[in-house]
Amino acid sequence: xxxxxxxTIRSELESIRVSGLYxxxxxxxxxxxxxxxxxxxxxxxxxxxxxxxxxxxPEILExxxxxxxxxxxxxxxxxxxxxxxxxxxxxxQAVSEFLGMEDTVLYSSCFDANGGLFETLLTxxxxxxxxxxxxxxxxxxxxxxxxxRFRYNHADMNHLETQLKRAKxxxxxxxxxxxxxxxxxxxxxxxxxxxxxxxxxxxxxVDDSHATGFFGATGRGSIEYCNVMGRVQIVAxxxxxxxxxxxxxxxxxxxxxxxxxxxxxxxxxxSNSLSPVIAATTLKAVDLITRSPExxxxxxxxxxxxxxxxxxxxxxxxxxxxxxxxxxxxxxRLAGQMxxxxxxxxxxxxxxxxPVVPRGEARIRVQISxxxxxxxxxxxxxxxxxxxxxxxxx
Ligand SMILES: *Cc1c(COP(=O)(O)O)cnc(C)c1O
Numbered sequence: 548x549x550x551x552x553x554x555t556i557r558s559e560l561e562s563i564r565v566s567g568l569y570x571x572x573x574x575x576x577x578x579x580x581x582x583x584x585x586x587x588x589x590x591x592x593x594x595x596x597x598x599x600x601x602x603x604x605p606e607i608l609e610x611x612x613x614x615x616x617x618x619x620x621x622x623x624x625x626x627x628x629x630x631x632x633x634x635x636x637x638x639x640q641a642v643s644e645f646l647g648m649e650d651t652v653l654y655s656s657c658f659d660a661n662g663g664l665f666e667t668l669l670t671x672x673x674x675x676x677x678x679x680x681x682x683x684x685x686x687x688x689x690x691x692x693x694x695x696r697f698r699y700n701h702a703d704m705n706h707l708e709t710q711l712k713r714a715k716x717x718x719x720x721x722x723x724x725x726x727x728x729x730x731x732x733x734x735x736x737x738x739x740x741x742x743x744x745x746x747x748x749x750x751x752x753v754d755d756s757h758a759t760g761f762f763g764a765t766g767r768g769s770i771e772y773c774n775v776m777g778r779v780q781i782v783a784x785x786x787x788x789x790x791x792x793x794x795x796x797x798x799x800x801x802x803x804x805x806x807x808x809x810x811x812x813x814x815x816x817x818s819n820s821l822s823p824v825i826a827a828t829t830l831k832a833v834d835l836i837t838r839s840p841e842x843x844x845x846x847x848x849x850x851x852x853x854x855x856x857x858x859x860x861x862x863x864x865x866x867x868x869x870x871x872x873x874x875x876x877x878x879x880r881l882a883g884q885m886x887x888x889x890x891x892x893x894x895x896x897x898x899x900x901x902p903v904v905p906r907g908e909a910r911i912r913v914q915i916s917x918x919x920x921x922x923x924x925x926x927x928x929x930x931x932x933x934x935x936x937x938x939x940x941x
Contacts, residue, residue, distance in 0.1 A: 567883075568902075578603040579792060581918045583895065590895045591923050593913045596788035598761040598870055599842045600918025601832050607791055614827035622820035626653075627809070630820030638830045639797075645833055646759075646767060647776050648799035652808045653821050657756050657785035657796030658684040663812035664752070664783065664798055665692035669721065674714035676707065676749070678724045678735065685723050685754055694721075701728070704739050711747035720749035721781075726769030727757040730904050730912070732871030734758075737773035744778075752781040756796075760789035761917075762869065766836050766843040772868075780804070786825065791832040793825045846870055846917035849924060853915050856928045861941045870915035873899075874931070875908065876940065882909035885934055892930035 563569045577584035579602040583592045601607050614634070624630035635653060642651040654660040661684035665675060673694040677685060680701040689696055695717060697710040707722070714720050722744055724735045737753065744751045755768040759782075763771030768784070770776050781804065786795035798808060808815060836842060850870045857864060863875045876882055882898030889896050889911070900909035913927070935941040 581916065581920075581923060585895075587890075588893075590890060590893045591919075591926060593894060593896045593915070593919075593927060595792075595914060595916065596757070597792050597916055597918065598789040598846055598914070599832075599836070600916050601790065601835070601842075602792035604835075606835060607828055607831060610831035611824050611828045614824045618823035618827060620824065621822055624820055625816060625818065626820050627816065632823055632826075634823050634826045634830065635821065638826045638833075641830055641833045642797055643799055645837065646770070646782055646799050648782060649801045650805035651797050651799040652805045652812070652815060653826070654796045654798070654814055655818050655821060656787065656794055657754065657783055658687075659814035659818060660783045660796040660798045661685050661688035661754060662691065663688070663808065663814040664781070665689050665694065665721070665723075666813070667808055667811045668692075668804065669694035669719065671695070672718040674717035674720050676710045676714055676720060676722045678702065680725070680728055680730075681723060682725055682729070682754055682756070685725070689723065702733070702736055704736060704743065707740070707743055708747075711743060711749060714749075715747070720744075720747065721752055722749050723752045724754070725757070726753045726755035727762065727869055727871070729757050729871060730899065730910075731865050731873055732757075732867055732869035733865065734769050734772060734867070734869065737769060737775045737779065741775050741778040750780040751778070752783065753779050754783045756783075756785040756788055757869075757871065759784040760832070760836050761843055761846050765840060786829045786832075789832075790829050790836075791825075793828065795821045795825050795829060842917045846915065849917060849919050849921075850915045852921065853913070853924045853928070856924065857913075857931060860928055860932050860935070862931065862935065872913040872915065873910040874913060875910050877907055877909060879906075879909045881938060881940070882911060885911055885938060885940075888934040888937065889930055892934060894927050894930045896927075 575583050582589055622630040639651040665688045669692050671693040675689050675694050676697040679698050697714055699706040699710045727734050758768035760766050762768055770779050781800045783798045865873045879900040882900045886898035896911050896913055898911050
């Protein structure tokens with residue numbers, strides 16, 4: 548039996564390799580930052596989710612060190628036994644205030660937040676209507692609940708309406724969507740989604756992991772960008788991207804929802820409390836963003852600058868305002884080749900092709916950070932021009 552199962556696993560791994568989908572992990576020999584050391588030397592990083600450069604920001608590191616002395620290292624408990632310190636409550640309150648929500652529940656990750664959401668709130672009497680391109684954690688969270696499932700084509704409001712009509716007979720309807728979709732950097736049409744929700748008596752859940760802390764006028768996320776703060780009933784997001792990048796996630800909602808999550812949500816009840824170092828330091832990150840809008844502004848100007856330069860250079864990008872900037876190549880084989888050649892030029896970017904993105908829509912995804920300087924952005928554009936020329940794309 549063990550022999551057979553290993554045999555099967557080996558052939559599975561082989562088929563992953565043969566289809567070119569095997570993921571190698573690159574080991575960083577430095578902190579997570581713009582200039583990272585990898586085995587072959589220093590390269591400029593354009594593929595981290597460190598949108599504000601907080602992953603090793605001096606104030607963040609300072610706060611983490613202080614928190615270690617003040618609160619200790621780990622909680623060694625779930626929240627409801629002995630895993631809550633004042634700093635956990637303070638972070639929950641700070642996130643609630645930041646997003647204009649009543650209350651916030653912390654989780655070890657946003658994956659867990661989504662895993663513990665739908666099952667807690669919904670039964671077989673209810674329905675979830677979900678964007679087809681939603682993040683895996685939303686999909687898995689929905690799978691765990693007994694509600695009827697409806698999917699609508701990506702950002703397609705006519706299809707959403709059709710599905711809402713089909714879901715009319717259920718007790719409650721929840722529309723679930725990413726705020727920003729990570730492959731295209733496109734924003735869900737939240738204003739239209741909220742209108743649909745009003746019209747068909749549904750509530751809206753937004754996972755704003757690629758937006759919280761940096762997107763929208765003051766970094767409140769896609770809910771701010773789309774001007775729907777107060778109209779979205781449930782916001783989930785991560786601390787593992789812009790907000791310091793360590794780990795952790797949350798669900799923010801009305802008191803009724805968060806209270807029930809604290810009673811019933813399985814990843815909250817049966818998984819360890821967020822480390823106080825992370826709680827305190829994320830609190831610092833939220834504070835930093837609230838106090839000094841420069842970071843959000845710098846990210847916005849970096850993004851606009853890069854989008855303008857790369858377009859002038861002749862590349863085809865997905866339009867928008869988000870620091871996720873997909874450079875469209877089309878052909879599958881080009882994405883990998885281009886990423887490899889960019890690395891030779893000292894620029895670390897990642898190629899995505901089918902099945903991660905639709906066939907014929909292979910691309911390089913660039914992610915801009917407030918920690919990039921203009922010269923870094925220029926170096927990247929110059930490298931893209933050189934490599935683009937060599938590969939006959941321009
Ligand atoms: C990154 C991401 C997550 C996962 O967040 P973790 O805190 O790392 O689990 C969940 N949802 C979306 C939309 C994401 O982009």
